[in-house]
Amino acid sequence: MSSLLLDILNGPEELQPGATNPREDLAALTRDAIAATEDFAFDDDLQLTLFCLFELHYSGIDGTGADWEWHPDLIAVRRLLEQAYEAQLRSIVTLPELPEPTSAAVAGGLFELTGADGGPSMSRYVAKQATEEQIGEFLIQKSIYTLKEADPHTWAIPRLTGRAKAALVEIQADEYGGGAPDRMHATLYAQSMRGVGLDDSYGHYLDSVPAITLASSNLMSLFGLNRRLRGAIVGHLAAYEMTSSLANRMYARGCRRLGYNDAVAAYFDEHVEADAVHEQIASRDMAGGLVESDPELLEDVFFGAAAAAVVDTWMTGFILDAWNAGTSSLRSSATVPA
Amino acid sequence: MSMCGSDAHGGAHDDDAPDDVTALDGGPARSTSRQTIVAFPDGPLLVRGDFDIVDPDGNPLRRTRKTVALCRCGASMLKPYCDGSHKMINFKTEPES
Numbered sequence: 001m002s003s004l005l006l007d008i009l010n011g012p013e014e015l016q017p018g019a020t021n022p023r024e025d026l027a028a029l030t031r032d033a034i035a036a037t038e039d040f041a042f043d044d045d046l047q048l049t050l051f052c053l054f055e056l057h058y059s060g061i062d063g064t065g066a067d068w069e070w071h072p073d074l075i076a077v078r079r080l081l082e083q084a085y086e087a088q089l090r091s092i093v094t095l096p097e098l099p100e101p102t103s104a105a106v107a108g109g110l111f112e113l114t115g116a117d118g119g120p121s122m123s124r125y126v127a128k129q130a131t132e133e134q135i136g137e138f139l140i141q142k143s144i145y146t147l148k149e150a151d152p153h154t155w156a157i158p159r160l161t162g163r164a165k166a167a168l169v170e171i172q173a174d175e176y177g178g179g180a181p182d183r184m185h186a187t188l189y190a191q192s193m194r195g196v197g198l199d200d201s202y203g204h205y206l207d208s209v210p211a212i213t214l215a216s217s218n219l220m221s222l223f224g225l226n227r228r229l230r231g232a233i234v235g236h237l238a239a240y241e242m243t244s245s246l247a248n249r250m251y252a253r254g255c256r257r258l259g260y261n262d263a264v265a266a267y268f269d270e271h272v273e274a275d276a277v278h279e280q281i282a283s284r285d286m287a288g289g290l291v292e293s294d295p296e297l298l299e300d301v302f303f304g305a306a307a308a309a310v311v312d313t314w315m316t317g318f319i320l321d322a323w324n325a326g327t328s329s330l331r332s333s334a335t336v337p338a
Numbered sequence: 339m340s341m342c343g344s345d346a347h348g349g350a351h352d353d354d355a356p357d358d359v360t361a362l363d364g365g366p367a368r369s370t371s372r373q374t375i376v377a378f379p380d381g382p383l384l385v386r387g388d389f390d391i392v393d394p395d396g397n398p399l400r401r402t403r404k405t406v407a408l409c410r411c412g413a414s415m416l417k418p419y420c421d422g423s424h425k426m427i428n429f430k431t432e433p434e435s
Contacts, residue, residue, distance in 0.1 A: 276419070280407060
């Protein structure tokens with residue numbers, strides 16, 4: 001499926017007379033694959049296909065025509081994949097008891113949800129025992145999202161109003177460096193990657209990462225690119241901000257334990273301080289403000305936050321299982337410097 | 339998309355508002371031209387607006403963002419800034435009733 005999609009993107013839109021339409025073949029293949037898959041979140045081909053379709057809306061795919069972004073045949077395939085992924089999440093993600101639709105109660109509910117024990121901890125592992133090679137893998141896994149950090153949540157800006165919008169913009173402005181390109185979080189992350197000898201070009205490690213890593217990124221694009229799901233993308237961002245400060249302190253500690261310099265740790269150091277600011281704005285003003293203005297979005301705010309926790313717990317579990325078994329968490333480890 | 343004149347466009351550009359606007363409905367009072375300190379329950383003091391953070395001699399402290407969160411639980415390792423430690427120590431701003 002993903003290779004057929006890349007063939008389509010590299011080919012012309014017009015079909016030869018009498019030729020079959022490869023976009024129809026792609027849709028048929030996609031339907032069959034969705035019907036056959038045992039676990040959408042862990043299905044490499046489905047997640048990669050969805051990732052590539054989403055990517056048309058971000059920086060695009062090198063060498064392919066920019067017109068494909070809104071081609072109705074590809075949007076139709078994207079919708080099939082989005083519906084299947086959302087259906088899986090809706091059936092698996094358990095919602096907490098929903099609070100009153102007030103800012104204070106929503107913030108309280110989110111602090112409770114994100115403070116609950118989420119199972120095995122990546123940050124503790126990185127702080128205490130990850131090897132140099134595992135730190136490299138960790139940075140690769142995280143790079144799929146982090147080299148475009150904040151972008152999926154930015155889609156929500158024009159879909160919010162008032163207090164929630166002002167809060168989201170305040171957070172995003174900080175994510176993008178507050179006007180200083182070298183302070184942009186994605187730029188700091190690229191610096192960390194270079195500092196440990198990795199390639200920081202966007203998408204370089206796409207073929208190395210497992211489905212669940214793509215699923216974590218696709219979750220944000222799904223929520224961010226559908227206005228209907230603006231409650232979920234707001235909940236997702238709140239959950240990310242509210243679980244970040246303490247985890248990033250541990251990641252920075254892991255980097256320094258292995259002797260990496262401040263340039264490598266800078267991304268993590270920045271998040272300790274930044275997200276201590278963001279979590280307050282995200283929980284009360286953004287999530288709470290959204291629910292106060294649109295009380296019917298209460299459930300989706302919590303769905304988004306809970307889904308973020310579920311998918312990232314799966315991703316952490318996948319990576320730690322591999323490491324505990326003495327193997328690599330990547331599909332091919334050839335690209336990790338020894 | 340709602341039409342012009344609906345609530346969706348209500349009063350977003352209130353540049354001439356006086357500085358001491360206070361929200362009476364419990365919503366956030368976001369003044370545009372002065373500083374605000376938001377005291378978050380069980381959390382830090384969020385300082386927003388135009389201000390300097392200096393040491394006792396008046397020298398500016400390291401600062402990398404416009405809006406800052408100042409530690410008030412005492413446990414931060416990044417003082418004067420918050421680093422999220424209040425959650426680890428279960429800091430409460432209100433006494434247990």
